[in-house]
Amino acid sequence: MNLNIAVLSGDGIGPEVTAEAQKVLDAVADRFGHTFNYSQALVGAVAIDECNNPLPDETLELCKASQAILFGAIGHPKYDNNPDAKIRPEQGLLKLRKELGLFTNIRPVQAFDALISKSPLKKDIIQGTDLVIYRELTGGIYFGEKTLSEDGTVASDLCEYSKPEIERVAHLAFKAAQHRRKKLTLVDKANVLETSRLWRKVVTAISKQYPDVELDFLFVDNAAMQVILAPSQFDVILTENMFGDIISDECSVIGGSIGLLASASVGSGTALFEPIHGSYPQATGKNIANPLASILSAAMLLEHFNLITEAKTVRDAVNRAISEGVVTVDLNKETNFSTSQVGDVVASFI
Amino acid sequence: MNLNIAVLSGDGIGPEVTAEAQKVLDAVADRFGHTFNYSQALVGAVAIDECNNPLPDETLELCKASQAILFGAIGHPKYDNNPDAKIRPEQGLLKLRKELGLFTNIRPVQAFDALISKSPLKKDIIQGTDLVIYRELTGGIYFGEKTLSEDGTVASDLCEYSKPEIERVAHLAFKAAQHRRKKLTLVDKANVLETSRLWRKVVTAISKQYPDVELDFLFVDNAAMQVILAPSQFDVILTENMFGDIISDECSVIGGSIGLLASASVGSGTALFEPIHGSYPQATGKNIANPLASILSAAMLLEHFNLITEAKTVRDAVNRAISEGVVTVDLNKETNFSTSQVGDVVASFI
Numbered sequence: 001m002n003l004n005i006a007v008l009s010g011d012g013i014g015p016e017v018t019a020e021a022q023k024v025l026d027a028v029a030d031r032f033g034h035t036f037n038y039s040q041a042l043v044g045a046v047a048i049d050e051c052n053n054p055l056p057d058e059t060l061e062l063c064k065a066s067q068a069i070l071f072g073a074i075g076h077p078k079y080d081n082n083p084d085a086k087i088r089p090e091q092g093l094l095k096l097r098k099e100l101g102l103f104t105n106i107r108p109v110q111a112f113d114a115l116i117s118k119s120p121l122k123k124d125i126i127q128g129t130d131l132v133i134y135r136e137l138t139g140g141i142y143f144g145e146k147t148l149s150e151d152g153t154v155a156s157d158l159c160e161y162s163k164p165e166i167e168r169v170a171h172l173a174f175k176a177a178q179h180r181r182k183k184l185t186l187v188d189k190a191n192v193l194e195t196s197r198l199w200r201k202v203v204t205a206i207s208k209q210y211p212d213v214e215l216d217f218l219f220v221d222n223a224a225m226q227v228i229l230a231p232s233q234f235d236v237i238l239t240e241n242m243f244g245d246i247i248s249d250e251c252s253v254i255g256g257s258i259g260l261l262a263s264a265s266v267g268s269g270t271a272l273f274e275p276i277h278g279s280y281p282q283a284t285g286k287n288i289a290n291p292l293a294s295i296l297s298a299a300m301l302l303e304h305f306n307l308i309t310e311a312k313t314v315r316d317a318v319n320r321a322i323s324e325g326v327v328t329v330d331l332n333k334e335t336n337f338s339t340s341q342v343g344d345v346v347a348s349f350i
Numbered sequence: 351m352n353l354n355i356a357v358l359s360g361d362g363i364g365p366e367v368t369a370e371a372q373k374v375l376d377a378v379a380d381r382f383g384h385t386f387n388y389s390q391a392l393v394g395a396v397a398i399d400e401c402n403n404p405l406p407d408e409t410l411e412l413c414k415a416s417q418a419i420l421f422g423a424i425g426h427p428k429y430d431n432n433p434d435a436k437i438r439p440e441q442g443l444l445k446l447r448k449e450l451g452l453f454t455n456i457r458p459v460q461a462f463d464a465l466i467s468k469s470p471l472k473k474d475i476i477q478g479t480d481l482v483i484y485r486e487l488t489g490g491i492y493f494g495e496k497t498l499s500e501d502g503t504v505a506s507d508l509c510e511y512s513k514p515e516i517e518r519v520a521h522l523a524f525k526a527a528q529h530r531r532k533k534l535t536l537v538d539k540a541n542v543l544e545t546s547r548l549w550r551k552v553v554t555a556i557s558k559q560y561p562d563v564e565l566d567f568l569f570v571d572n573a574a575m576q577v578i579l580a581p582s583q584f585d586v587i588l589t590e591n592m593f594g595d596i597i598s599d600e601c602s603v604i605g606g607s608i609g610l611l612a613s614a615s616v617g618s619g620t621a622l623f624e625p626i627h628g629s630y631p632q633a634t635g636k637n638i639a640n641p642l643a644s645i646l647s648a649a650m651l652l653e654h655f656n657l658i659t660e661a662k663t664v665r666d667a668v669n670r671a672i673s674e675g676v677v678t679v680d681l682n683k684e685t686n687f688s689t690s691q692v693g694d695v696v697a698s699f700i
């Protein structure tokens with residue numbers, strides 16, 4: 001297979017971890033006889049620095065012309081504590097999601113046996129956890145109208161959802177459930193929000209088309225407890241944009257390291273693959289960041305193109321690296337492998 | 351002291367746990383020579399059943415005329431899965447908060463040594479946890495305009511905040527921090543939401559009046575991780591209504607039981623004291639619900655009226671009951687004390 005991949009490595013540790021994912025993809029290409037062509041482009045704070053635009057037109061064009069996007073991370077502390085900044089790195093990612101129609105973010109969460117001791121949760125709580133979150137990604141309060149009164153004393157954000165927006169992500173989630181343990185949990189706040197009531201209604205209607213999938217509902221506050229109390233009860237979690245942001249980051253603690261969590265953003269345009277960790281500014285340039293989430297995002301990329309054996313080979317290589325202790329300092333203070341060493345070893349296992 | 355207390359025991363296990371809190375308050379009145387007068391009123395699903403109104407006028411009038419409100423729980427499954435229900439139990443609580451101007455919800459979270467083994471989190475993670483959440487309670491997306499298009503296919507909820515709404519809760523949070531470990535963390539999503547940027551701006555400005563309090567910021571997705579990864583890093587957490595709902599319920603897992611968490615809702619009108627657990631329909635009428643959160647809410651009520659020794663006596667009695675194993679089935683499957691037995695024993699320790 002021949003794939004044109006746009007590489008948007010972004011800010012902070014983004015470039016370092018993305019380089020390792022490319023290294024592993026190259027090893028896959030070698031072994032399985034594929035050709036992966038990469039084109040780099042700017043996004044985030046680095047793009048603001050160079051072109052005063054977190055998503056330059058060339059970047060967007062490249063993404064549209066590519067078959068997949070390998071994304072690093074975005075964000076820089078200089079914007080976070082400045083509520084007056086008009087241009088922010090995050091806008092680049094949000095605009096990219098919107099322009100490409102990436103209406104679904106898919107985040108699998110699993111407990112890695114070799115890392116159970118790293119989790120803040122007890123072993124009997126996390127064992128057997130294997131869930132996936134389907135988060136709506138281009139609607140809701142992220143993209144609704146925002147206002148700030150002229151005197152700067154009243155602000156608002158509108159959360160809006162339409163039936164088709166809910167339907168398209170719900171269908172993907174139900175289909176995923178059909179290939180898994182056939183359970184779908186809708187997380188909402190239907191006892192308070194009108195949008196949540198619409199979600200409940202639309203998802204309930206759609207569920208009739210998937211009679212083999214069991215549907216249940218959880219208020220988001222209760223969900224925030226349940227994912228910690230008993231994560232193994234979940235199979236597919238479906239939720240709106242803001243709740244998905246919170247719940248999926250919360251779930252990232254289950255496995256013991258956010259450095260292991262990958263995501264895919266899919267929809268009508270070029271799909272994007274990204275580790276869920278951020279730009280981790282403190283670690284930038286030190287060759288200490290954990291590249292496994294980025295490498296596992298590359299595995300999701302392979303799966304997206306139905307390269308199932310290839311994806312499995314990457315996952316197996318990652319598992320082997322973990323169980324042989326070839327991990328960065330966040331996972332093991334003693335062995336202390338560097339970002340590029342971990343990438344080298346995983347690539348060598350392909 | 352003479353106190354007129356409105357008792358709104360509400361739905362499900364509400365009446366059972368509230369009765370035990372009253373029992374303990376009576377023991378306090380006896381021992382310390384106070385007079386507590388109780389008046390019962392309807393709220394929630396029971397009020398809908400009887401008067402077709404989750405907050406009947408008489409109930410609101412009684413609350414306004416009282417000095418404190420002892421609240422049970424509200425909610426009934428028959429409303430949860432019916433997105434078309436026009437009248438819902440939750441509206442009673444939301445209206446009560448709004449009408450009484452209860453703009454701040456205060457939720458302390460502590461690890462009880464005797465219960466550390468009950469927590470899904472590891473001992474070294476939770477030890478030393480002692481945080482309190484200040485949640486804005488009468489603004490944001492809970493109370494903003496809600497719309498549903500005529501054909502029922504587009505819904506919206508408006509999240510709106512004004513400077514004064516943020517200021518009044520922020521002042522309470524900063525004052526609390528001054529009497530604690532002098533650290534305040536604002537949880538928001540300032541990289542995406544206009545309202546969050548207003549929060550950051552207003553809270554930063556106010557912080558100048560509290561130079562002894564260290565202020566920091568956390569995006570809500572990161573906060574959802576941090577409260578599980580390292581809860582002892584927090585002192586006072588300040589946040590808006592929806593984020594507060596999620597994060598405070600999430601924090602309830604730390605101590606090992608939601609059955610132990612109390613809250614106070616304060617503002618311009620009669621203060622309200624309430625366990626954070628819900629109506630727990632499955633346990634209703636079985637005399638098995640844990641009354642300790644309701645009893646600890648009564649302790650917060652006493653504190654609110656500066657009855658510090660009295661409040662401490664209640665807390666000590668609760669701690670003693672826990673360490674002597676006098677707890678309901680949720681905390682100990684073997685000893686298996688009933689709701690009323692636990693209340694009797696705590697009252698006898700006063």
Ligand SMILES: CC(C)[C@H](C(=O)O)[C@@H](O)C(=O)O
Nearest residue numbers: 075090093094245541542571
């Ligand atoms: C960077 C930020 C805008 C983004 C989001 O909130 O969607 C991130 O937290 C994520 O989850 O991908």
Ligand SMILES: CC(C)[C@H](C(=O)O)[C@@H](O)C(=O)O
Nearest residue numbers: 191192221425440443444595
């Ligand atoms: C019952 C519900 C409306 C309420 C809320 O969301 O505020 C509850 O979850 C709470 O936190 O007190």
